[in-house]
Amino acid sequence: MAISNRPLSRRTLLLAGGGTVVTATATGVFLGRREQRAPSPPGAVGPFDIDAAAELLRPTPLHDITGPQSIAFDEHGRLYALQVMQGGIRLPDEERTLSGKARRLAGDMCVTAYTRGGSAARHMYLRGFGHGISMGIEPSGDGPMLWVECDADTGTGYGRAVARVPFRHGTVLDSTSPSVRHHRPLPRSHRIHPAVDVAGNRILLSHRAGRSQRYAVYALDEFLAGSYRPLFDRRNNALRSGETLQGCAVHGDHVYQLTGTPYTDSEGVNPPEDGGNTYVSAIDMRSGKTVGRRKVSVALSLPFREPEGLAVRPGTRTELCVAFSVKSDARRKVAVYACPA
Template identity: 30%
Template sequence: MPESARFDLGGAGGNPVWKKSLHANWVMQSFAYDNVNQHIYFAQVNSQNTDPAHVGDLWITKTDTSGTQLGAMTVHNFGHGVSIAVEPYNGSVYLWTEWKSSDSGFGTRIGRFAFKNGAVLEKTSTAIQDRTPSIGDEMINPQPSIDPSTDRLLVRYKTGADLPRIVAFNLSDARAGRLSSEHRLAERALPSRGAWGTDNPFQGFAAYGQYVYLLEGRANGPSYISVVDLNGAGQSIVVDRAQTTAGQSLPGREPQGMAVWMHSSGPRLAFGFHSNTAGVRQASVFYKSEFV
Protein backbone atom coordinates (compact mmCIF):
# COMPACT_ATOMS: atom_id res chain seq x y z
CA MET A 1 0.00 0.00 0.00
CA PRO A 2 1.28 3.55 -0.67
CA GLU A 3 2.85 5.29 2.32
CA SER A 4 0.51 7.49 4.34
CA ALA A 5 0.33 9.52 7.53
CA ARG A 6 -0.63 7.83 10.80
CA PHE A 7 -3.10 9.28 13.29
CA ASP A 8 -1.71 10.34 16.66
CA LEU A 9 -3.68 8.46 19.31
CA GLY A 10 -2.76 10.94 22.05
CA GLY A 11 -4.25 14.33 22.74
CA ALA A 12 -7.74 15.46 23.62
CA GLY A 13 -9.47 15.03 20.25
CA GLY A 14 -13.11 16.00 19.82
CA ASN A 15 -16.59 14.82 20.83
CA PRO A 16 -19.24 15.75 18.20
CA VAL A 17 -21.87 13.22 19.36
CA TRP A 18 -22.69 12.93 23.07
CA LYS A 19 -25.27 10.52 24.54
CA LYS A 20 -27.64 10.58 21.57
CA SER A 21 -30.58 8.19 21.45
CA LEU A 22 -30.92 6.38 18.12
CA HIS A 23 -34.02 5.04 16.38
CA ALA A 24 -34.47 1.94 18.53
CA ASN A 25 -33.46 1.38 22.13
CA TRP A 26 -30.94 -1.19 20.93
CA VAL A 27 -27.16 -1.39 21.38
CA MET A 28 -25.11 0.72 18.98
CA GLN A 29 -22.52 -1.56 17.39
CA SER A 30 -20.87 0.48 14.65
CA PHE A 31 -21.15 3.57 12.50
CA ALA A 32 -19.75 5.12 9.34
CA TYR A 33 -19.84 8.47 7.57
CA ASP A 34 -21.40 9.57 4.31
CA ASN A 35 -18.53 11.93 3.61
CA VAL A 36 -20.28 13.56 0.64
CA ASN A 37 -23.45 14.58 2.45
CA GLN A 38 -21.93 14.70 5.97
CA HIS A 39 -24.25 12.17 7.59
CA ILE A 40 -23.62 9.25 9.95
CA TYR A 41 -25.19 5.80 9.68
CA PHE A 42 -25.31 3.78 12.91
CA ALA A 43 -25.94 0.02 13.10
CA GLN A 44 -27.78 -1.23 16.20
CA VAL A 45 -28.48 -4.78 17.32
CA ASN A 46 -31.02 -6.12 19.82
CA SER A 47 -28.55 -8.06 21.95
CA GLN A 48 -31.32 -9.47 24.16
CA ASN A 49 -33.38 -11.00 21.32
CA THR A 50 -32.86 -14.78 21.17
CA ASP A 51 -35.83 -15.55 18.90
CA PRO A 52 -34.28 -17.50 15.96
CA ALA A 53 -36.55 -15.63 13.56
CA HIS A 54 -34.98 -12.34 14.62
CA VAL A 55 -31.37 -13.19 15.45
CA GLY A 56 -29.22 -10.76 13.48
CA ASP A 57 -31.89 -8.07 13.10
CA LEU A 58 -30.37 -4.60 12.83
CA TRP A 59 -31.68 -1.07 12.89
CA ILE A 60 -29.80 1.43 10.72
CA THR A 61 -30.18 5.00 12.00
CA LYS A 62 -29.21 7.97 9.82
CA THR A 63 -28.16 11.16 11.64
CA ASP A 64 -26.41 14.44 11.00
CA THR A 65 -22.83 14.76 12.25
CA SER A 66 -24.00 15.79 15.71
CA GLY A 67 -26.17 12.68 16.07
CA THR A 68 -29.62 14.18 15.39
CA GLN A 69 -31.86 11.55 13.79
CA LEU A 70 -32.75 11.97 10.11
CA GLY A 71 -34.17 8.55 9.26
CA ALA A 72 -33.94 4.80 9.82
CA MET A 73 -34.50 1.39 8.24
CA THR A 74 -34.41 -2.17 9.53
CA VAL A 75 -32.73 -5.26 8.10
CA HIS A 76 -33.61 -8.78 9.22
CA ASN A 77 -31.20 -11.65 9.93
CA PHE A 78 -28.11 -9.76 8.80
CA GLY A 79 -25.70 -10.10 11.71
CA HIS A 80 -24.26 -8.43 14.77
CA GLY A 81 -23.44 -5.11 13.11
CA VAL A 82 -19.75 -5.23 14.07
CA SER A 83 -18.83 -2.91 11.19
CA ILE A 84 -20.71 -0.87 8.61
CA ALA A 85 -19.48 0.98 5.52
CA VAL A 86 -21.22 3.83 3.69
CA GLU A 87 -20.85 4.51 -0.03
CA PRO A 88 -22.49 7.55 -1.62
CA TYR A 89 -22.82 6.66 -5.32
CA ASN A 90 -24.81 8.08 -8.25
CA GLY A 91 -27.13 10.07 -6.02
CA SER A 92 -27.93 7.20 -3.65
CA VAL A 93 -26.30 5.96 -0.46
CA TYR A 94 -25.29 2.30 -0.31
CA LEU A 95 -24.56 0.46 2.90
CA TRP A 96 -22.16 -2.46 3.25
CA THR A 97 -22.75 -4.77 6.23
CA GLU A 98 -22.33 -8.33 7.33
CA TRP A 99 -25.28 -10.34 6.01
CA LYS A 100 -27.03 -13.71 6.35
CA SER A 101 -26.52 -14.26 10.06
CA SER A 102 -25.71 -17.67 11.46
CA ASP A 103 -27.15 -19.14 14.65
CA SER A 104 -24.44 -17.22 16.53
CA GLY A 105 -25.92 -13.95 15.32
CA PHE A 106 -22.89 -12.96 13.23
CA GLY A 107 -23.07 -12.53 9.47
CA THR A 108 -21.64 -15.09 7.06
CA ARG A 109 -21.54 -12.89 3.92
CA ILE A 110 -21.19 -9.21 3.02
CA GLY A 111 -24.15 -7.44 1.46
CA ARG A 112 -24.42 -4.09 -0.35
CA PHE A 113 -27.81 -2.37 -0.48
CA ALA A 114 -29.31 1.10 -0.84
CA PHE A 115 -30.48 2.94 2.26
CA LYS A 116 -34.20 3.70 2.09
CA ASN A 117 -35.79 5.55 4.96
CA GLY A 118 -38.55 3.52 6.60
CA ALA A 119 -37.79 0.36 4.63
CA VAL A 120 -37.71 -3.20 5.99
CA LEU A 121 -35.22 -5.43 4.19
CA GLU A 122 -35.27 -9.22 4.52
CA LYS A 123 -32.04 -11.16 4.06
CA THR A 124 -33.55 -12.86 0.99
CA SER A 125 -34.30 -9.58 -0.80
CA THR A 126 -33.07 -9.25 -4.39
CA ALA A 127 -32.14 -5.64 -3.53
CA ILE A 128 -29.05 -6.98 -1.72
CA GLN A 129 -25.86 -7.51 -3.72
CA ASP A 130 -23.52 -10.22 -2.47
CA ARG A 131 -20.09 -8.62 -2.16
CA THR A 132 -18.21 -11.30 -0.26
CA PRO A 133 -14.56 -11.67 -1.37
CA SER A 134 -13.60 -14.99 -2.98
CA ILE A 135 -9.85 -15.20 -2.47
CA GLY A 136 -9.48 -18.85 -1.52
CA ASP A 137 -9.59 -18.36 2.24
CA GLU A 138 -12.48 -19.53 4.35
CA MET A 139 -14.20 -16.26 5.23
CA ILE A 140 -15.55 -16.47 8.79
CA ASN A 141 -17.46 -13.42 10.11
CA PRO A 142 -16.52 -11.00 7.27
CA GLN A 143 -16.81 -7.33 8.25
CA PRO A 144 -16.53 -4.37 5.81
CA SER A 145 -15.05 -0.90 6.07
CA ILE A 146 -14.37 1.76 3.43
CA ASP A 147 -11.30 3.99 3.47
CA PRO A 148 -12.69 7.25 2.03
CA SER A 149 -9.20 8.71 1.59
CA THR A 150 -8.29 6.07 -1.01
CA ASP A 151 -11.70 4.70 -2.09
CA ARG A 152 -10.85 1.20 -0.97
CA LEU A 153 -12.95 -1.54 0.56
CA LEU A 154 -11.35 -3.47 3.40
CA VAL A 155 -12.73 -6.70 4.80
CA ARG A 156 -11.69 -8.11 8.15
CA TYR A 157 -12.42 -11.82 8.53
CA LYS A 158 -11.15 -14.98 10.21
CA THR A 159 -9.90 -18.21 8.69
CA GLY A 160 -10.18 -20.06 12.00
CA ALA A 161 -10.23 -19.50 15.74
CA ASP A 162 -8.05 -16.48 16.60
CA LEU A 163 -6.79 -16.20 13.01
CA PRO A 164 -7.92 -12.73 11.87
CA ARG A 165 -6.93 -11.37 8.45
CA ILE A 166 -7.67 -8.34 6.33
CA VAL A 167 -7.90 -7.85 2.58
CA ALA A 168 -8.23 -4.65 0.51
CA PHE A 169 -9.77 -3.89 -2.91
CA ASN A 170 -10.38 -0.81 -4.99
CA LEU A 171 -13.93 0.29 -4.25
CA SER A 172 -14.72 0.43 -7.98
CA ASP A 173 -13.80 -3.26 -8.26
CA ALA A 174 -15.71 -4.17 -5.12
CA ARG A 175 -18.80 -2.26 -6.27
CA ALA A 176 -18.77 -4.24 -9.52
CA GLY A 177 -18.30 -7.55 -7.70
CA ARG A 178 -14.66 -8.00 -8.73
CA LEU A 179 -13.52 -9.45 -5.42
CA SER A 180 -11.36 -12.39 -6.42
CA SER A 181 -7.66 -12.91 -5.74
CA GLU A 182 -6.40 -11.10 -8.82
CA HIS A 183 -8.15 -7.89 -7.79
CA ARG A 184 -6.91 -7.64 -4.20
CA LEU A 185 -4.52 -4.81 -3.42
CA ALA A 186 -3.22 -6.13 -0.12
CA GLU A 187 -3.82 -8.99 2.26
CA ARG A 188 -2.18 -9.80 5.55
CA ALA A 189 -2.66 -11.51 8.87
CA LEU A 190 -3.67 -9.43 11.84
CA PRO A 191 -2.14 -10.14 15.25
CA SER A 192 -3.67 -13.14 17.00
CA ARG A 193 -5.62 -11.84 19.97
CA GLY A 194 -5.07 -14.62 22.53
CA ALA A 195 -5.49 -13.58 26.15
CA TRP A 196 -5.54 -9.93 25.06
CA GLY A 197 -8.65 -10.65 23.00
CA THR A 198 -10.33 -12.41 25.91
CA ASP A 199 -9.82 -9.35 28.10
CA ASN A 200 -10.39 -6.78 25.35
CA PRO A 201 -13.02 -7.85 22.80
CA PHE A 202 -12.71 -6.58 19.23
CA GLN A 203 -15.17 -3.73 18.68
CA GLY A 204 -14.57 -2.36 15.19
CA PHE A 205 -11.97 -1.09 12.74
CA ALA A 206 -11.23 1.66 10.24
CA ALA A 207 -8.55 2.23 7.61
CA TYR A 208 -6.69 5.33 6.49
CA GLY A 209 -4.00 4.77 3.87
CA GLN A 210 -1.55 2.06 4.83
CA TYR A 211 -2.80 1.80 8.43
CA VAL A 212 -5.68 -0.08 10.02
CA TYR A 213 -7.02 1.05 13.40
CA LEU A 214 -8.63 -1.49 15.73
CA LEU A 215 -10.95 -0.63 18.60
CA GLU A 216 -10.78 -3.03 21.54
CA GLY A 217 -12.22 -3.20 25.04
CA ARG A 218 -15.14 -4.38 27.16
CA ALA A 219 -18.06 -2.70 28.89
CA ASN A 220 -17.06 -0.80 32.05
CA GLY A 221 -13.40 -1.54 31.40
CA PRO A 222 -10.42 0.07 29.66
CA SER A 223 -10.66 0.79 25.93
CA TYR A 224 -7.79 0.71 23.44
CA ILE A 225 -7.01 1.78 19.90
CA SER A 226 -4.38 -0.32 18.16
CA VAL A 227 -2.66 0.35 14.83
CA VAL A 228 -1.52 -2.20 12.26
CA ASP A 229 0.56 -1.42 9.17
CA LEU A 230 -0.94 -3.13 6.11
CA ASN A 231 2.56 -3.22 4.65
CA GLY A 232 3.75 -5.36 7.56
CA ALA A 233 4.25 -9.09 7.33
CA GLY A 234 2.83 -12.10 9.12
CA GLN A 235 1.15 -11.40 12.42
CA SER A 236 3.44 -8.51 13.23
CA ILE A 237 2.49 -6.61 16.32
CA VAL A 238 0.79 -3.23 16.25
CA VAL A 239 2.96 -0.21 15.53
CA ASP A 240 1.10 1.69 18.24
CA ARG A 241 -1.46 0.94 20.93
CA ALA A 242 -3.01 3.50 23.25
CA GLN A 243 -5.62 3.42 25.95
CA THR A 244 -8.33 6.01 25.47
CA THR A 245 -10.21 7.58 28.35
CA ALA A 246 -12.71 9.30 26.03
CA GLY A 247 -16.21 9.10 27.47
CA GLN A 248 -14.97 7.76 30.78
CA SER A 249 -18.01 9.14 32.60
CA LEU A 250 -20.51 7.27 30.40
CA PRO A 251 -22.62 4.75 32.38
CA GLY A 252 -22.09 1.23 31.02
CA ARG A 253 -19.42 2.63 28.65
CA GLU A 254 -18.50 0.12 25.92
CA PRO A 255 -16.40 0.86 22.81
CA GLN A 256 -18.41 0.30 19.61
CA GLY A 257 -17.31 1.13 16.09
CA MET A 258 -14.72 3.15 14.17
CA ALA A 259 -14.78 5.21 10.97
CA VAL A 260 -12.83 7.83 9.07
CA TRP A 261 -14.59 11.18 8.82
CA MET A 262 -13.46 13.43 5.98
CA HIS A 263 -14.18 16.79 7.61
CA SER A 264 -13.65 20.17 5.95
CA SER A 265 -10.81 20.82 8.42
CA GLY A 266 -9.10 17.52 7.58
CA PRO A 267 -9.49 13.76 8.12
CA ARG A 268 -10.60 12.49 11.51
CA LEU A 269 -10.35 9.04 13.06
CA ALA A 270 -13.71 8.60 14.79
CA PHE A 271 -14.55 5.98 17.41
CA GLY A 272 -17.74 5.36 19.32
CA PHE A 273 -19.14 4.26 22.67
CA HIS A 274 -22.46 2.77 23.69
CA SER A 275 -23.84 3.77 27.08
CA ASN A 276 -26.88 2.85 29.15
CA THR A 277 -28.57 5.42 31.38
CA ALA A 278 -31.30 3.74 33.44
CA GLY A 279 -32.23 1.50 30.54
CA VAL A 280 -31.94 4.20 27.87
CA ARG A 281 -29.27 3.19 25.36
CA GLN A 282 -27.28 5.99 23.76
CA ALA A 283 -24.40 6.62 21.33
CA SER A 284 -21.38 8.90 21.63
CA VAL A 285 -18.62 9.58 19.09
CA PHE A 286 -15.11 10.96 19.60
CA TYR A 287 -12.26 11.56 17.15
CA LYS A 288 -8.55 12.14 16.72
CA SER A 289 -7.38 14.54 14.01
CA GLU A 290 -3.63 15.01 14.55
CA PHE A 291 -0.92 12.95 12.84
CA VAL A 292 2.38 11.73 14.23
Protein backbone atom coordinates in the same frame (compact mmCIF):
# COMPACT_ATOMS: atom_id res chain seq x y z
CA MET B 1 -0.75 -13.18 2.32
CA ALA B 2 -1.99 -12.45 -1.20
CA ILE B 3 -0.52 -9.47 -3.05
CA SER B 4 -1.68 -8.04 -6.36
CA ASN B 5 0.96 -6.59 -8.69
CA ARG B 6 -1.52 -5.60 -11.40
CA PRO B 7 -1.66 -1.97 -12.62
CA LEU B 8 -3.66 0.39 -10.43
CA SER B 9 -6.79 1.98 -11.82
CA ARG B 10 -6.86 5.71 -12.48
CA ARG B 11 -9.55 6.14 -9.82
CA THR B 12 -7.35 4.44 -7.23
CA LEU B 13 -4.54 6.83 -8.11
CA LEU B 14 -6.72 9.91 -7.73
CA LEU B 15 -7.17 9.98 -3.98
CA ALA B 16 -8.93 12.78 -2.17
CA GLY B 17 -6.80 15.50 -0.61
CA GLY B 18 -4.40 16.43 -3.41
CA GLY B 19 -1.24 15.83 -1.34
CA THR B 20 -1.70 12.05 -1.42
CA VAL B 21 0.10 9.85 -3.92
CA VAL B 22 -0.01 6.12 -4.63
CA THR B 23 3.06 4.10 -5.53
CA ALA B 24 3.05 0.48 -6.67
CA THR B 25 5.90 -1.45 -5.09
CA ALA B 26 7.09 -5.04 -4.95
CA THR B 27 5.21 -5.43 -1.69
CA GLY B 28 1.88 -3.98 -2.72
CA VAL B 29 0.42 -0.49 -2.52
CA PHE B 30 2.02 2.32 -0.57
CA LEU B 31 0.05 5.45 0.27
CA GLY B 32 2.43 8.28 0.94
CA ARG B 33 2.63 12.07 1.24
CA ARG B 34 4.51 14.53 -0.90
CA GLU B 35 4.98 16.91 1.98
CA GLN B 36 6.82 16.14 5.19
CA ARG B 37 4.68 15.93 8.29
CA ALA B 38 5.48 17.31 11.70
CA PRO B 39 6.45 14.72 14.34
CA SER B 40 3.44 12.90 15.76
CA PRO B 41 2.33 13.78 19.30
CA PRO B 42 2.91 11.20 22.07
CA GLY B 43 -0.75 10.07 21.95
CA ALA B 44 -0.80 9.45 18.21
CA VAL B 45 -1.77 6.19 16.53
CA GLY B 46 -0.93 6.68 12.89
CA PRO B 47 -1.67 10.37 12.26
CA PHE B 48 -4.51 10.49 14.80
CA ASP B 49 -3.99 11.96 18.27
CA ILE B 50 -5.97 9.64 20.55
CA ASP B 51 -5.17 11.76 23.63
CA ALA B 52 -6.82 14.79 21.97
CA ALA B 53 -10.19 13.06 21.51
CA ALA B 54 -13.10 15.48 21.89
CA GLU B 55 -16.85 15.02 22.07
CA LEU B 56 -18.54 14.91 18.66
CA LEU B 57 -21.92 13.56 19.79
CA ARG B 58 -23.08 13.60 23.40
CA PRO B 59 -24.91 10.46 24.63
CA THR B 60 -27.86 10.32 22.25
CA PRO B 61 -30.62 7.76 21.62
CA LEU B 62 -30.66 5.58 18.52
CA HIS B 63 -33.90 4.65 16.79
CA ASP B 64 -34.18 1.34 18.68
CA ILE B 65 -33.45 1.05 22.41
CA THR B 66 -30.49 -1.31 21.95
CA GLY B 67 -26.93 -0.01 21.93
CA PRO B 68 -24.77 0.73 18.90
CA GLN B 69 -22.59 -1.89 17.27
CA SER B 70 -20.79 0.33 14.75
CA ILE B 71 -20.74 3.78 13.17
CA ALA B 72 -19.86 5.32 9.81
CA PHE B 73 -19.94 8.74 8.17
CA ASP B 74 -21.12 9.86 4.75
CA GLU B 75 -19.15 12.25 2.55
CA HIS B 76 -20.76 15.20 4.33
CA GLY B 77 -19.62 14.01 7.75
CA ARG B 78 -23.10 12.94 8.85
CA LEU B 79 -23.25 10.03 11.29
CA TYR B 80 -24.92 6.65 10.80
CA ALA B 81 -25.14 4.01 13.53
CA LEU B 82 -25.86 0.29 13.23
CA GLN B 83 -27.51 -1.67 16.03
CA VAL B 84 -29.11 -5.06 16.63
CA MET B 85 -32.87 -4.70 16.38
CA GLN B 86 -34.68 -4.56 19.70
CA GLY B 87 -37.10 -7.21 20.90
CA GLY B 88 -40.84 -6.68 21.05
CA ILE B 89 -41.19 -5.07 17.62
CA ARG B 90 -43.54 -6.46 14.99
CA LEU B 91 -42.85 -5.14 11.51
CA PRO B 92 -45.78 -4.78 9.07
CA ASP B 93 -45.25 -8.09 7.26
CA GLU B 94 -44.52 -10.13 10.40
CA GLU B 95 -47.04 -12.42 12.08
CA ARG B 96 -45.75 -11.91 15.62
CA THR B 97 -43.31 -9.96 17.72
CA LEU B 98 -39.86 -11.42 18.27
CA SER B 99 -37.60 -11.36 21.32
CA GLY B 100 -34.30 -9.54 21.38
CA LYS B 101 -32.46 -12.87 21.34
CA ALA B 102 -34.40 -14.01 18.28
CA ARG B 103 -33.58 -10.76 16.49
CA ARG B 104 -29.89 -11.10 17.36
CA LEU B 105 -29.61 -14.70 16.12
CA ALA B 106 -31.58 -13.84 12.98
CA GLY B 107 -29.16 -11.02 12.18
CA ASP B 108 -31.85 -8.32 12.25
CA MET B 109 -30.43 -4.79 12.51
CA CYS B 110 -31.51 -1.16 12.51
CA VAL B 111 -29.63 1.73 10.88
CA THR B 112 -30.04 5.20 12.40
CA ALA B 113 -29.10 8.30 10.40
CA TYR B 114 -28.39 11.49 12.34
CA THR B 115 -28.76 15.11 11.32
CA ARG B 116 -25.86 17.51 11.72
CA GLY B 117 -27.55 18.67 14.91
CA GLY B 118 -27.40 15.17 16.37
CA SER B 119 -31.05 14.11 16.02
CA ALA B 120 -31.92 10.52 15.09
CA ALA B 121 -34.07 11.65 12.18
CA ARG B 122 -34.11 8.63 9.85
CA HIS B 123 -33.86 4.85 10.07
CA MET B 124 -34.29 1.59 8.19
CA TYR B 125 -34.35 -2.10 9.15
CA LEU B 126 -32.08 -4.81 7.72
CA ARG B 127 -33.39 -8.34 8.35
CA GLY B 128 -31.11 -11.36 8.22
CA PHE B 129 -27.91 -9.38 7.68
CA GLY B 130 -25.72 -9.83 10.76
CA HIS B 131 -24.40 -8.33 13.97
CA GLY B 132 -22.83 -5.12 12.67
CA ILE B 133 -19.33 -4.92 14.19
CA SER B 134 -18.35 -2.50 11.41
CA MET B 135 -19.94 -0.83 8.40
CA GLY B 136 -19.04 1.52 5.58
CA ILE B 137 -20.73 4.20 3.50
CA GLU B 138 -20.10 4.85 -0.18
CA PRO B 139 -21.54 8.01 -1.77
CA SER B 140 -23.69 7.75 -4.88
CA GLY B 141 -25.91 9.98 -6.93
CA ASP B 142 -28.98 8.30 -5.41
CA GLY B 143 -27.89 8.74 -1.80
CA PRO B 144 -25.73 6.81 0.66
CA MET B 145 -24.88 3.19 -0.11
CA LEU B 146 -24.30 1.11 3.01
CA TRP B 147 -21.68 -1.62 3.09
CA VAL B 148 -22.78 -4.19 5.68
CA GLU B 149 -22.37 -7.86 6.46
CA CYS B 150 -25.18 -10.07 5.16
CA ASP B 151 -26.43 -13.68 5.02
CA ALA B 152 -26.44 -14.09 8.78
CA ASP B 153 -25.57 -17.46 10.27
CA THR B 154 -28.61 -18.10 12.45
CA GLY B 155 -26.46 -20.06 14.89
CA THR B 156 -24.37 -16.99 15.72
CA GLY B 157 -26.15 -13.98 14.22
CA TYR B 158 -22.99 -12.93 12.33
CA GLY B 159 -22.74 -12.41 8.58
CA ARG B 160 -21.05 -14.76 6.11
CA ALA B 161 -20.88 -12.30 3.19
CA VAL B 162 -21.04 -8.55 2.58
CA ALA B 163 -23.47 -6.40 0.61
CA ARG B 164 -23.86 -2.87 -0.71
CA VAL B 165 -27.40 -1.61 -0.15
CA PRO B 166 -29.09 1.80 -0.44
CA PHE B 167 -30.18 3.65 2.67
CA ARG B 168 -33.93 4.23 2.38
CA HIS B 169 -35.68 5.87 5.31
CA GLY B 170 -38.55 3.93 6.84
CA THR B 171 -38.04 0.76 4.80
CA VAL B 172 -37.37 -2.89 5.65
CA LEU B 173 -34.85 -4.80 3.54
CA ASP B 174 -34.23 -8.54 3.73
CA SER B 175 -30.85 -10.13 3.10
CA THR B 176 -32.67 -12.68 0.91
CA SER B 177 -34.13 -9.98 -1.35
CA PRO B 178 -33.20 -10.37 -5.06
CA SER B 179 -31.97 -6.77 -4.96
CA VAL B 180 -29.23 -7.66 -2.45
CA ARG B 181 -26.04 -8.96 -4.04
CA HIS B 182 -24.00 -11.10 -1.67
CA HIS B 183 -20.25 -10.73 -2.15
CA ARG B 184 -18.44 -13.89 -0.96
CA PRO B 185 -14.69 -13.30 -1.36
CA LEU B 186 -13.87 -15.42 1.69
CA PRO B 187 -16.08 -18.55 1.54
CA ARG B 188 -14.13 -20.35 4.27
CA SER B 189 -14.26 -17.43 6.69
CA HIS B 190 -16.96 -16.29 9.07
CA ARG B 191 -17.85 -13.21 11.16
CA ILE B 192 -17.17 -11.03 8.14
CA HIS B 193 -17.76 -7.28 8.36
CA PRO B 194 -16.69 -4.39 6.11
CA ALA B 195 -15.33 -0.86 6.29
CA VAL B 196 -14.77 1.49 3.36
CA ASP B 197 -12.02 3.96 2.51
CA VAL B 198 -13.74 6.23 -0.01
CA ALA B 199 -10.67 8.43 -0.59
CA GLY B 200 -8.51 5.40 -1.37
CA ASN B 201 -11.28 3.53 -3.22
CA ARG B 202 -10.78 0.45 -1.06
CA ILE B 203 -12.86 -1.91 1.04
CA LEU B 204 -11.63 -3.62 4.20
CA LEU B 205 -13.01 -6.96 5.34
CA SER B 206 -12.44 -8.12 8.89
CA HIS B 207 -12.96 -11.86 9.06
CA ARG B 208 -12.18 -15.00 10.99
CA ALA B 209 -10.43 -17.91 9.27
CA GLY B 210 -10.56 -20.80 11.71
CA ARG B 211 -9.33 -19.30 14.99
CA SER B 212 -7.36 -16.55 13.29
CA GLN B 213 -8.76 -13.03 12.96
CA ARG B 214 -7.60 -11.35 9.73
CA TYR B 215 -7.91 -8.18 7.66
CA ALA B 216 -8.19 -8.21 3.86
CA VAL B 217 -8.12 -5.07 1.71
CA TYR B 218 -9.47 -4.87 -1.85
CA ALA B 219 -9.74 -2.28 -4.61
CA LEU B 220 -13.39 -1.24 -4.39
CA ASP B 221 -14.10 -1.05 -8.13
CA GLU B 222 -12.70 -4.53 -8.71
CA PHE B 223 -14.54 -5.90 -5.68
CA LEU B 224 -17.85 -4.58 -7.02
CA ALA B 225 -17.08 -6.20 -10.35
CA GLY B 226 -16.66 -9.57 -8.63
CA SER B 227 -12.85 -9.71 -8.78
CA TYR B 228 -11.84 -10.67 -5.27
CA ARG B 229 -8.06 -10.42 -5.42
CA PRO B 230 -6.87 -8.77 -2.18
CA LEU B 231 -4.25 -6.07 -2.16
CA PHE B 232 -3.40 -7.34 1.31
CA ASP B 233 -4.59 -10.16 3.54
CA ARG B 234 -2.97 -10.01 6.96
CA ARG B 235 -3.38 -11.86 10.21
CA ASN B 236 -4.43 -9.48 12.99
CA ASN B 237 -1.36 -9.56 15.21
CA ALA B 238 -2.54 -6.47 17.09
CA LEU B 239 -5.39 -8.33 18.79
CA ARG B 240 -4.09 -9.45 22.17
CA SER B 241 -5.20 -12.51 24.08
CA GLY B 242 -8.54 -11.94 25.78
CA GLU B 243 -9.32 -8.71 23.92
CA THR B 244 -12.70 -8.09 22.30
CA LEU B 245 -12.74 -6.58 18.82
CA GLN B 246 -15.27 -3.72 18.65
CA GLY B 247 -14.67 -2.12 15.28
CA CYS B 248 -12.22 -1.41 12.47
CA ALA B 249 -11.46 1.22 9.85
CA VAL B 250 -8.97 1.75 7.01
CA HIS B 251 -7.13 4.98 6.15
CA GLY B 252 -3.84 5.63 4.40
CA ASP B 253 -1.34 2.86 5.06
CA HIS B 254 -3.11 1.57 8.15
CA VAL B 255 -5.95 -0.58 9.38
CA TYR B 256 -7.23 0.73 12.70
CA GLN B 257 -9.00 -1.41 15.26
CA LEU B 258 -10.94 -0.77 18.45
CA THR B 259 -10.91 -3.19 21.38
CA GLY B 260 -12.37 -3.18 24.86
CA THR B 261 -15.25 -4.16 27.12
CA PRO B 262 -17.71 -2.31 29.38
CA TYR B 263 -16.85 -1.24 32.88
CA THR B 264 -17.28 -3.79 35.64
CA ASP B 265 -17.56 -3.02 39.35
CA SER B 266 -14.48 -2.36 41.44
CA GLU B 267 -13.93 -6.07 41.97
CA GLY B 268 -14.19 -6.95 38.29
CA VAL B 269 -11.63 -7.15 35.51
CA ASN B 270 -12.36 -3.66 34.11
CA PRO B 271 -13.13 -1.29 37.00
CA PRO B 272 -13.80 2.40 36.23
CA GLU B 273 -10.94 3.51 38.47
CA ASP B 274 -8.47 1.89 36.08
CA GLY B 275 -9.63 4.10 33.21
CA GLY B 276 -11.21 1.31 31.18
CA ASN B 277 -9.59 -1.09 28.73
CA THR B 278 -10.48 0.63 25.44
CA TYR B 279 -7.58 0.75 22.97
CA VAL B 280 -7.07 1.91 19.40
CA SER B 281 -4.34 0.08 17.47
CA ALA B 282 -2.84 0.64 14.02
CA ILE B 283 -1.62 -2.11 11.71
CA ASP B 284 0.65 -1.30 8.78
CA MET B 285 -0.92 -3.07 5.81
CA ARG B 286 2.41 -3.36 4.02
CA SER B 287 4.17 -5.30 6.78
CA GLY B 288 1.34 -6.59 8.94
CA LYS B 289 3.08 -5.15 12.00
CA THR B 290 1.38 -3.27 14.82
CA VAL B 291 2.76 0.26 14.58
CA GLY B 292 0.69 2.03 17.24
CA ARG B 293 -1.49 1.32 20.25
CA ARG B 294 -3.05 3.78 22.69
CA LYS B 295 -5.61 3.64 25.48
CA VAL B 296 -8.65 5.84 24.86
CA SER B 297 -8.89 7.96 27.99
CA VAL B 298 -11.68 10.35 27.01
CA ALA B 299 -15.03 10.47 28.84
CA LEU B 300 -14.03 8.18 31.70
CA SER B 301 -17.12 9.21 33.68
CA LEU B 302 -19.57 7.71 31.18
CA PRO B 303 -21.74 5.03 32.79
CA PHE B 304 -21.10 1.54 31.40
CA ARG B 305 -18.81 2.93 28.59
CA GLU B 306 -18.56 0.04 26.17
CA PRO B 307 -16.53 0.77 23.00
CA GLU B 308 -18.82 0.08 20.03
CA GLY B 309 -17.59 1.38 16.71
CA LEU B 310 -14.65 3.00 14.95
CA ALA B 311 -14.82 5.14 11.80
CA VAL B 312 -12.94 7.76 9.82
CA ARG B 313 -14.82 11.06 9.48
CA PRO B 314 -13.96 12.96 6.30
CA GLY B 315 -13.58 16.69 6.09
CA THR B 316 -10.99 19.43 5.83
CA ARG B 317 -9.34 17.74 8.78
CA THR B 318 -9.82 13.97 8.88
CA GLU B 319 -10.74 12.47 12.25
CA LEU B 320 -10.77 8.95 13.66
CA CYS B 321 -13.94 8.57 15.71
CA VAL B 322 -14.64 6.20 18.59
CA ALA B 323 -18.19 5.35 19.67
CA PHE B 324 -19.30 4.19 23.11
CA SER B 325 -22.50 2.50 24.17
CA VAL B 326 -23.88 4.26 27.25
CA LYS B 327 -26.54 2.92 29.60
CA SER B 328 -29.52 4.96 30.73
CA ASP B 329 -32.65 3.97 32.64
CA ALA B 330 -34.77 2.88 29.69
CA ARG B 331 -32.37 2.40 26.78
CA ARG B 332 -28.82 2.49 25.49
CA LYS B 333 -27.38 5.61 23.86
CA VAL B 334 -24.41 6.30 21.61
CA ALA B 335 -21.65 8.81 22.35
CA VAL B 336 -18.97 9.66 19.78
CA TYR B 337 -15.51 11.19 20.27
CA ALA B 338 -13.26 12.47 17.48
CA CYS B 339 -9.47 12.07 17.42
CA PRO B 340 -7.89 14.70 15.12
CA ALA B 341 -5.11 14.07 12.63
